[in-house]
Amino acid sequence: MSTDIEQADVVIVGARCAGTAAAVPLARAGHKVIVIDKAKFPADTMSTHVLVPNGVQELQFMGALQKILALNPSRSRYLTLHDDDGLEVKERFTPFSGIDYGLCVPRDQQDVLLVESARDAGADVRERTGMTEVVWRDGRAAGVRCKTREAEYEIQAKLVIGADGRKSRVAAEVDAWTPYRASKNGRGFAFRYVDDPRGEDAPSAFQIFRAHGNQVLVLPSCPAGRTLVVNMTDAAKIPGIRADPDASWQEMLDLDPALDDRIGDATNLSRLIATDNLSAYYRRSSGPAWALAGDAGHFKDPVTGNGMRDALKFGRLLGEAAAVTVHDPAELDLALRDWEAARDADTISTYHWGNRESRPGPSTPLVREVLRTFSGNDAPNLSDTFNRARPVEAIITPGRMLKGLVNALRAPDADRRSILREVVAELPAEIGARRHRLLDGFRSTRSAGTERDGWDVGSGQPPSWRPAAIADDDRATPLAGAAQSAAL
Ligand SMILES: Cc1cc2nc3c(=O)[nH]c(=O)nc-3n(C[C@H](O)[C@H](O)[C@H](O)COP(=O)(O)OP(=O)(O)OC[C@H]3O[C@@H](n4cnc5c(N)ncnc54)[C@H](O)[C@@H]3O)c2cc1C
Structure with a gap:
């Protein structure tokens, strides 16, 4: 040697x-x-490999963007969210450095x-x-x-x-x-590539489908017409998904008719790749x-x-x-x-x-009502959390949470006790995250309520x-x- x-x-x-x-x-x-x-x-x-405009601009800074665009990737200009209780959000991404689209190469x-x-x-x-x-x-x-x-x-x-x-x-x-x-992650990822049933006419959007505790991303990929589908599910389900990928895929579609309608007819499915090893750390x-x-x-x-x-x-x-x-x-x-x-x-x-997002389980009425505050206007709010246009706490504000709380409590069939219990349980996480950003010093080890052992x-x-x-x-x-x- x-x-x-x-x-x-x-x-x-x-x-x-x-x-x-x-x-x-x-x-x-x-x-x-x-x-x-x-x-x-x-x-x-x-x-997986979503980049929203804030990330795509980094490819430009390093001189890689033109080469990547030459691969003919889909350019996604919108974020959409569909929840199984009918909530719909559609927002156009805030541009960065003149780039108004995300990529998924x-x-x-x-x-x-x-x-x-x-x-x-x-x-x-x-x-x-x-x-x-x-x-x-x-x-x-x-x-x-x-x-x-x-x-x-x-x-x-x-x-x-x-x-x-x-x-x-x-x-x-x-x-x-x-x-x-x-922090331990309660969710795992299972993903595969498919030929989009809508081909090159697939929506110019990164789509989130939420149903019964599952979150599935549909991400126009590369080349245009090929799409990445990511099932972000309870980490405990990953061994079962590995054991029987096709059955788990069908179960995912059966859980959410809107998702089934979007990609159920997809063809040329790649193998399903899955992981539950996603602990977050510094x-x-x-x-x-x-x-x-x-x-x-x-x-x-x-x-x-x-x-x-x-x-x-x-x-x-x-x-x-x-x-x-x-x-x-x-x-x-x-x-x-x-x-x-x-x-x-x-x-x-x-x-x-x-x-917070990596906790498995269905959305609670409170979370749904907070999410609902994002619907009904085109302003980039929810998408700004991914796009990092503002800190998350400046988007999911106390005012927005309060509005969600009032609406959840006012719903005719509301279980008010359980909503209030959730507020009490969530407060330390909300306060801890804000304290950490604004007050805790460099390399602070003081744990915040969002973190799980x-x-x-x-x-x-x-x-x-x-x-x-x-x-x-x-x-x-x-x-x-x-x-x-x-x-x-
Ligand atoms: C399931 C999953 C899904 C994800 N989805 C997304 C997403 O949609 N969007 C997103 O932005 N991020 C996503 N991420 C995160 C993203 O993958 C990482 O943040 C990103 O890859 C970090 O890049 P990196 O250059 O730091 O490290 P890596 O991409 O891990 O690259 C490290 C490199 O180091 C090399 N290396 C390691 N050890 C040695 C050694 N001893 N000697 C020489 N070379 C070595 C490896 O070969 C490798 O090429 C996802 C991560 C996971 C696990």
């Missing part, structure tokens, strides 16, 4: 959303950036173009290259050891960025593996000459559709902050800490909202990198996306 040592300004582990977004500004500023990933792209990963197709954009900017992206350990000098991260099938070598750098996802080996190496706050994400970007540092319930947006945005901001400080260790460490604090301030509302982000240490992991990634490639639909 070779024991060569190479020099770089920055080494980044992970070449998807966070890693490529961080690499672009660093490389554009003229720094020597090496990005390593154990995968060979195109490669799929366990993820399978990860194998999208991420290979992110890698291409990082290379276009000047980053040296190395595939099939795994990080095995972080190298330290004088208490500072000083590089990584990496391994390919043929060689093992060291890359020395002034900054090590872990953009290596939820099972971040970098997080373990910098002793940040165990989150300082986390890890300590910066230290001497290291940072954890994207899921390596923070993850939240994917129902929020914001994981990629945050990985792209805070990857970019990390790259921009490091681009001007990387040669000064003291300045760099301060910039990394400020970056982490800014990420937390920006993401905390959505984290708590995701925790029993979270699990793995067994304390991620699995060691080994060549077999490459083979796993390769096998993942045909799981999703339009390109492989015919085979499924």
